[in-house]
Amino acid sequence: MPIPLIKKFNSAAEEQPLLGMLVYAFIGFLRPAIYIFLLPLYLNVFSEAEYGLYDLMIIIGYFVMVIIGLRLNAAMLTQYYDYQGAPEKQKHFLNSLFSFSLWVAGAFVLISYFVGPAVFDFLFKSEDASFFPYGFTILCYAALSEVNACYFIYLKNEKNLGRYSLVVLTQIILAIVFQFIFIIPLQAGVQGALFGMLLANVLTTLLIILLERGIITFKPDMEMIKVALRFSVNLIPYLLVYWFLSKGGKMFLERYADLATVGIFALLMTIAGVIIMIVEAVVNGVRPFLFETFAKEKAVGDEDKIALFTKLIINIPLLAIPVIVLVGSNINLITTTEGYIAVGQYVTLASLVVFILVHGKLFYQQLIFVKKSNLVTRLSFVVLIVIAIGFYLLVPEYKIWGVLIATLIANALMAVLFYFAAQKEYPVQYNMKYILLVPALIFILLFLLEWFCVYSIGMSRALFSIIQF
Helix, strand or coil, X not given: CCHHHHHHHHHHHHHCHHHHHHHHHHHHHHHHHHHHHCHHHHHHHCCHHHHHHHHHHHHHHHHHHXXXXXXXXXXXXXXXXXXXXXXXXXXXXXXXXXXXXXXXXXHHHHHHHHHHHHHHHHHCCCCCCCHHHHHHHHHHHHHHHHHHHHHHHHHHHHCCHHHHHHHHHHHHHHHHHHHHHHHCCCCCHHHHHHHHHHHHHHHHHHHHHHHCCCCCCCCCCHHHHHHHHHHHHHHHHHHHHHHHHHHHHHHHHHHHCXXXXXXXXXXXXXXXXXXXXXXXXXXXXXXXXXXXXXHCCCCCCHHHXXXXXXXXXXXXXXXXXXXXXXXXXXXXHCCCCHHHHXXXXXXXXXXXXXXXXXXXXXXXXXHHHCCXXXXXXXXXXXXXXXXXXXXXXXXXXXXXXXXXHHHHHHHHHHHHHHHHHHHHHCCCCCCHHHHXXXXXXXXXXXXXXXXXXXXXXXXXXXXXXXXXX
């Protein structure tokens, strides 16, 4: 995108904040949606076991992202506003954070090269889940993802819509193109899919360095880094719990089932996970404007803005539920592999399990703005204990059903704990009709309809999914 066009794009977004929110939300959805776009490719090329292996590597990548750069990019979300009105300090903060994250991530990759094989032997029952080449490739991908995230968040805070769109869309397009090339023409299988993701990240990092001269420094401001670490390190336990809530069940399944079962569950959560993609896209779109509103002294109309943002966060993902049930119940239209068709029986419950996380994310925003990462950590440990017990008791016997039930209980507990803690720290007047009553009615009707159509009168799941849609 030429520089004059970027400036014109930024000016339009500045004059129309809604445009900025829509673009950030749309691009925020596109990044994780890569795996949705490529799903037909995966399901028609990978067996259930191969897709299970691929997904296990992806969730290991998510885990590594939490710890590999000490989650320093999270500090950019709020600490950036500590230097509001001082653009030079904000730029200096970016350079320090980006560079320090790069050096820490590099050291982590180097150490993992030697200890990674032993760690993978301990984690996985299957010999197919090996550190070389799969684990090391996803580790390098995760390292660059965390480093690049510092710059992405900085551009959003700057409301530099043009450059943000250029960099992120470049990454998305490269990831899709490279994965297709390595999987189809080169027939490189799971390793090809992972290497395509890594190569896209490498080129994106080079683009960032080219666009933002001086972003790499060998002398980062350690005072800024210390302040950032006090915030970001305290978030790591919560993020690990969140990873465990959304990804950890697959690790337990790999222990007590086979890779094919992991693959079926992975497909189920990929479909249901669209809900989280949507809410994260909405949150990413409104967060800069929401936090900017929080940062100002209270003005007339701020309460209405906050109420609107919270309604968007809850109700937009709710609209995706009928689509998810429809797709999950008709997966045979995407792939001829019979094993994948089993996801239909789980998809309604999986949608509820994932949707409850939306409430947790909403209340989490309040706690993050007031920098209560210590409180988030303490509450997260409570949830971690509950879900670990649930997995231990339920997964060995009930497999996929066990994962879903344990996760449902933990997600609901996290939402309740975060709500009361957030209201104490930064009270927000919620409209409970939109926050709780409407979602509850939707799911009650959905479960009743499924029971009547499928279990009472013996209707096919395909027909039920069309009726509920």
